[in-house]
Amino acid sequence: MAPASRKDMDSDTVVHRIGGKEIANLRLKPREEALQPPGISLLTGGTPAEAAQQMRQAFPDPVKFTRIREACRMVASATVAAIQAVGFDVRAEPSIKFPNHARLTHPDGIAGFSDANLAPLVRVLQETATPEQ
């Protein structure tokens, strides 16, 4: 599936980061630094609870997927416009399992994910507790 272009991403689209808005959850991991462009995974559309539930359905075994399922208890969300206002961007990266997968990127690449740049991003993200029902 070819990635959609940024033009497809409406500015009022809500995007979600599983695990909440702590800076540690927004920093690039080594595998994410190797991506072109570097970035972290987001889910687009729906509510925070729906995003958490989508992740739980994708990774249903609570033993094998302990860490991601723990992360599903909190979701950080913002509109694409709010994210762009603090210097980051969102690009659609759909996959079969996650057709609403997107990547949070920064024009400065890896350097753009500095704590100084992530701090204003944290401020525009809204956290929602999403406990397993």
Add this chain to the structure above:
Amino acid sequence: MTLKIDQEFSLLDGQGRDLGTVRVNYMQGDLVFGRFAPSSAYAQVESLFAEYIAAANEQLLGVVGELDEKIARLNLHLHAEESSALPAIHDVQIGDGTINFRVHTTLTSANGPTGTSAGKNEAMPRADARSS
């Protein structure tokens, strides 16, 4: 044929390699959870599944997508000597001596998956994505 608790199957790939034994523990809708006892042939594909679990836990969903496609291309299917028709399976996740997968309504012949959906991952239920 419907799978039953405690049933045992061989997990074969599209090349006919027996990757190990599946014992069904429980089912939730189309999801099946079980124990998995790997054979020696499993070593040839084990890294795919280990990497998948690591990527999922790290929320590396792009990597997960790539691995989903590679695992789907293995054309994994169930086999049992006494059963000529078994449900096709997809979305196979293996680790820590356990396996979970989803079943299709189509059946597999003794020779492998059949039907248009065999070997493919189905899109998961998803949030209402306005951007994709």
